[in-house]
Amino acid sequence: MNSFYITTAIDYVNGSPHLGHAYEKVLTDVIARIRRMMGDKVHFLTGVDEHGQKVQQSARKLGIDPQQYSDEISAEFRAILPKLEVLNDDFIRTTEERHKAVVRRLLQQLFDKGEIYKAEYQGYYSTRQEQFLQNKDRNADGTWPELFGEVTEITESNYFFKLKSYQEWLVQFLTENENFIFPKFRQKQVLEFLKEPLNDLCISRPKERLEWGIPLPFDEDYVTYVWFDALVNYYSAVADKPGIWPADYHVIGKDILVPPHAVYWPIMLHACGLALPKGIIAHGWWSINGDKMSKSTGNFVEPIAFVDQYGVDSLRYFLMREMSVGQDSDFSDTQFLARYNAELANNLGNLVNRTLNMTNRFADGLVPVAGQAGAPELELQALWAKTQPEVTALWAEFQFHTALERTLAFVTATNAYIEKRAPWKLGKSEEAGDKILLQTSLATMAEALRLATGYLLPFMPGAVEKIHGVLGYQPGENWAEELAWGGRLQGNRVAASLVLFPRIQAEKTPVKS
Numbered sequence: 129m130n131s132f133y134i135t136t137a138i139d140y141v142n143g144s145p146h147l148g149h150a151y152e153k154v155l156t157d158v159i160a161r162i163r164r165m166m167g168d169k170v171h172f173l174t175g176v177d178e179h180g181q182k183v184q185q186s187a188r189k190l191g192i193d194p195q196q197y198s199d200e201i202s203a204e205f206r207a208i209l210p211k212l213e214v215l216n217d218d219f220i221r222t223t224e225e226r227h228k229a230v231v232r233r234l235l236q237q238l239f240d241k242g243e244i245y246k247a248e249y250q251g252y253y254s255t256r257q258e259q260f261l262q263n264k265d266r267n268a269d270g271t272w273p274e275l276f277g278e279v280t281e282i283t284e285s286n287y288f289f290k291l292k293s294y295q296e297w298l299v300q301f302l303t304e305n306e307n308f309i310f311p312k313f314r315q316k317q318v319l320e321f322l323k324e325p326l327n328d329l330c331i332s333r334p335k336e337r338l339e340w341g342i343p344l345p346f347d348e349d350y351v352t353y354v355w356f357d358a359l360v361n362y363y364s365a366v367a368d369k370p371g372i373w374p375a376d377y378h379v380i381g382k383d384i385l386v387p388p389h390a391v392y393w394p395i396m397l398h399a400c401g402l403a404l405p406k407g408i409i410a411h412g413w414w415s416i417n418g419d420k421m422s423k424s425t426g427n428f429v430e431p432i433a434f435v436d437q438y439g440v441d442s443l444r445y446f447l448m449r450e451m452s453v454g455q456d457s458d459f460s461d462t463q464f465l466a467r468y469n470a471e472l473a474n475n476l477g478n479l480v481n482r483t484l485n486m487t488n489r490f491a492d493g494l495v496p497v498a499g500q501a502g503a504p505e506l507e508l509q510a511l512w513a514k515t516q517p518e519v520t521a522l523w524a525e526f527q528f529h530t531a532l533e534r535t536l537a538f539v540t541a542t543n544a545y546i547e548k549r550a551p552w553k554l555g556k557s558e559e560a561g562d563k564i565l566l567q568t569s570l571a572t573m574a575e576a577l578r579l580a581t582g583y584l585l586p587f588m589p590g591a592v593e594k595i596h597g598v599l600g601y602q603p604g605e606n607w608a609e610e611l612a613w614g615g616r617l618q619g620n621r622v623a624a625s626l627v628l629f630p631r632i633q634a635e636k637t638p639v640k641s
């Protein structure tokens with residue numbers, strides 16, 4: 129069995145989970161579910177990043193201990209996972225002993241190898257970004273970009289990791305592995321970044337300035353720089369589990385690709401003699417109603433409140449249907465409502481309702497045996513034969529938005545097929561030929577619905593399970609076999625009804641603004 133290890137970024141615990149965090153988890157979960165369906169042994173890791181200045185400051189503001197603060201916020205992050213139907217295998221917190229021990233071991237190893245040295249640093253420091261700055265980071269008018277917050281001039285001794293000496297190696301690695309980062313244009317950006325000489329990386333913070341971190345094993349007066357600590361989670365979580373490392377994919381947002389994941393992390397691993405991940409998926413960012421997501425201005429979507437109101441399946445569907453992985457997207461009420469009503473309520477939901485209603489009305493609730501296929505059936509089967517390889521290929525390229533579009537186009541075609549056959553007319557006819565045609569059309573719509581749900585399962589696992597339940601369908605182990613057109617539901621008793629996606633009135637505004 130092929131093993132497949134996938135991770136999300138670990139979230140800072142300096143605030144509650146938001147839509148961006150939820151998206152990343154759902155995206156990773158979709159990939160993990162697809163791999164499980166294909167028979168891989170999946171290990172899916174997510175977690176929280178608890179150390180560093182931001183967390184220390186947030187705890188101080190509330191007048192509580194950073195550990196207590198992290199405990200509370202971490203619990204919130206952990207609690208959203210089942211609500212989002214995210215099936216992770218592990219959840220790591222960077223304050224856990226299993227993580228701290230590995231960080232210290234790797235640091236000691238690098239120190240012993242002479243890859244870490246102590247030096248005096250004099251220059252500018254951004255507290256908000258926990259980053260040392262150079263003059264080249266300034267705006268053209270000499271001021272510091274807003275993202276750095278308050279910038280102060282400091283002089284202090286620190287430990288440095290010899291990042292610079294690996295620059296050539298990294299350029300060569302990325303040149304030879306041109307699909308290391310998805311989407312490809314991001315890999316080009318990394319190579320662009322590497323055209324400038326790298327500086328060695330300051331990997332320590334003096335304890336008097338920052339206490340909330342992992343002490344360096346070779347100098348307890350310092351704690352580890354938060355990125356050197358956080359990145360290691362991907363490895364520390366599985367260091368004692370044989371056969372899992374290296375990761376197949378790290379799923380992260382575009383903001384933390386360069387330099388942490390595309391530069392520091394490969395170099396850290398290489399210097400430690402550890403295998404590199406096979407790939408990195410850098411997704412885009414969500415804005416809300418056209419504006420930057422911000423809690424302070426109220427332009428914010430609280431993912432769990434949204435799920436409670438509109439259901440987890442519609443949120444997962446919308447996130448995956450709307451955003452092209454790697455590009456930015458906007459989360460707006462109008463777009464959510466439009467997709468929900470048109471694609472879920474009127475299209476998929478309608479097909480479910482029609483299938484159940486008509487099977488009950490015209491066949492005593494039992495899916496009939498199909499007669500010989502006529503032109504409309506052959507047309508629908510041909511569309512399926514075309515859709516199937518297309519969707520599978522789109523999945524492999526992380527083009528989930530287009531894959532869903534094609535899947536729903538097949539649902540639309542099935543609804544159009546029903547219009548064409550008009551079983552409600554056939555049901556009134558006494559002719560023997562019409563009776564067979566009626567059976568054929570009922571069997572065809574049920575089969576088409578069953579097949580479409582095969583491609584919806586990783587996106588809307590809850591809704592699909594319900595649909596399978598009302599069709600009396602239990603998919604077998606071999607997923608590819610399940611996708612073949614056949615008469616799998618023949619003789620199954622269907623349920624009376626299923627309300628999945630009730631229409632939402634436009635006056636209700638789902639997205640807070």
Ligand code: MSP
Nearest residue numbers: 137138139140148177358359380381382412413414
């Ligand atoms: N703690 C670091 C990551 C360490 S990984 C070893 C961090 N945390 S974060 O909480 O700020 O961000 C976590 C993830 O959420 C990142 O991948 C980030 O890109 C993602 N998102 C944050 N805001 C987002 C949007 N508005 N939209 C989509 N994803 C966003 O960075």
